[in-house]
Amino acid sequence: MLYRNFAKPFFFKMDPEAAHHLVIGGLQKSAALPGGKASLRMMYGVPESPELAVDLFGLHFHTPVGLAAGLDKNAQAVGGFSSIGFGFMEVGTVTPKGQPGNEQPRLFRLPSDEALINRMGFNNEGADSMANRLKKAGRRSIPVAVNIGKNKTTPNEDAHEDYRKCIRTLYPYGDFFVVNISSPNTPDLRSLQHGSELSRLLTEVKEEMEIQRGKSGAKKSILVKIAPDVSASELEYMVNTIAEAGVDGIIATNTTISRNGLSHERASETGGLSGKPLRDRSTEIISAIYRQTRGQLPIIGSGGIFTPQDAYDKIKAGASLVEIYTALIYEGPEVNRRLHAGLRNLLRRDGFRHISEAVGADVQ
Ligand SMILES: Cc1cc2nc3c(=O)[nH]c(=O)nc-3n(C[C@H](O)[C@H](O)[C@H](O)COP(=O)(O)O)c2cc1C
Numbered sequence: 001m002l003y004r005n006f007a008k009p010f011f012f013k014m015d016p017e018a019a020h021h022l023v024i025g026g027l028q029k030s031a032a033l034p035g036g037k038a039s040l041r042m043m044y045g046v047p048e049s050p051e052l053a054v055d056l057f058g059l060h061f062h063t064p065v066g067l068a069a070g071l072d073k074n075a076q077a078v079g080g081f082s083s084i085g086f087g088f089m090e091v092g093t094v095t096p097k098g099q100p101g102n103e104q105p106r107l108f109r110l111p112s113d114e115a116l117i118n119r120m121g122f123n124n125e126g127a128d129s130m131a132n133r134l135k136k137a138g139r140r141s142i143p144v145a146v147n148i149g150k151n152k153t154t155p156n157e158d159a160h161e162d163y164r165k166c167i168r169t170l171y172p173y174g175d176f177f178v179v180n181i182s183s184p185n186t187p188d189l190r191s192l193q194h195g196s197e198l199s200r201l202l203t204e205v206k207e208e209m210e211i212q213r214g215k216s217g218a219k220k221s222i223l224v225k226i227a228p229d230v231s232a233s234e235l236e237y238m239v240n241t242i243a244e245a246g247v248d249g250i251i252a253t254n255t256t257i258s259r260n261g262l263s264h265e266r267a268s269e270t271g272g273l274s275g276k277p278l279r280d281r282s283t284e285i286i287s288a289i290y291r292q293t294r295g296q297l298p299i300i301g302s303g304g305i306f307t308p309q310d311a312y313d314k315i316k317a318g319a320s321l322v323e324i325y326t327a328l329i330y331e332g333p334e335v336n337r338r339l340h341a342g343l344r345n346l347l348r349r350d351g352f353r354h355i356s357e358a359v360g361a362d363v364q
Helices: 002-011 014-031 037-045 127-137 155-171 189-193 195-216 232-244 276-293 309-315 326-331 336-349
Strands: 054-056 060-062 065-067 088-094 097-099 109-110 115-118 124-126 143-146 176-180 223-225 249-252 272-275 298-301 321-324
Touching: 002 014, 002 088, 002 326, 014 037, 014 109, 054 276, 060 143, 065 115, 065 336, 088 124, 088 127, 088 176, 088 189, 088 321, 115 326, 124 127, 127 143, 127 155, 143 155, 155 176, 176 195, 189 195, 195 223, 195 232, 223 232, 232 276, 249 336, 272 276, 272 326, 276 298, 309 321, 309 336, 321 326, 326 336
Parallel strands: 065 088, 065 321, 088 143, 143 176, 176 223, 223 249, 249 298, 298 321
Antiparallel strands: 054 060, 097 124, 109 115, 115 272
């Protein structure tokens, strides 16, 4: 209520990117105050609920709802986001070298569609800067995934080197890693999802993960985040290649380039569309992956989750965890308590004692 009635009208009058910086800065400062994290937890935290806790990738997730990549691109507000009811968060997408991203404006609200369009283009301060931030932040209360990408100026033939550099720099500081080859805003990035480019990239990435594991002694998981704009046969090939490469899981999905069913005048802006219009397509992709892998490859569901039912549909389609971005912009941090309480009720209603029993329950 606090967010929808007071903060949202204020933020929604501002330029979307300026509002974004204000939120990140505010969270960063609040968490740094004495007692700041405890106050955030009191206002927005979720209760411990054993039926919603997930153990996966050798990590403990106290609740299955996480923060998706792209909001905290530079890992500036990890303490803040960890205290407002998320079970995990992604930072990034980070690239080896810092880069400015695309020209502004590059983020658009489409309130009548409960959606956003962005063409940010991996604006970030680079892997070294993120490593320093995560090092300084010290111990964390939730798992933090580092989402990695390639610089805009790196040709696709050399993309694997960029992903390897990010892993080399950030391995000690991430709890798990996400290979982002699905952003529509870096020219040609999505072609890394197909054909021999995908198997080569994943072989290189896995090799680097093994090297870093050997050096540090700590085994960490690597996931691949995929786009929703693929045909059934492309998806089948991608999932096969990902599974064969020994990757630990899939995040489905990133934003879409489709513009189906939009009413807002901003609908024709170039970029990736997130929020409600993406919801059903990403759930379909989750089902297809779960069916193809017979539930053997963990899936994190992303795309258009606003309500407990939206999250539950993705879990029943095969997601072990889910994550949100656009709902946080439209609903504020209160959304986490609603999702948490609602998921608990939905599990109970359907006679599931634990969330793991619901994973894939809708897939024949
Ligand atoms: C402004 C914005 C920036 C994003 N940046 C990234 C990014 O850097 N890396 C990434 O993997 N996904 C990025 N995403 C995609 C989100 O992580 C998420 O997968 C997508 O928005 C679908 O979830 P949602 O409908 O809950 O927002 C971004 C999304 C938005 C709206």
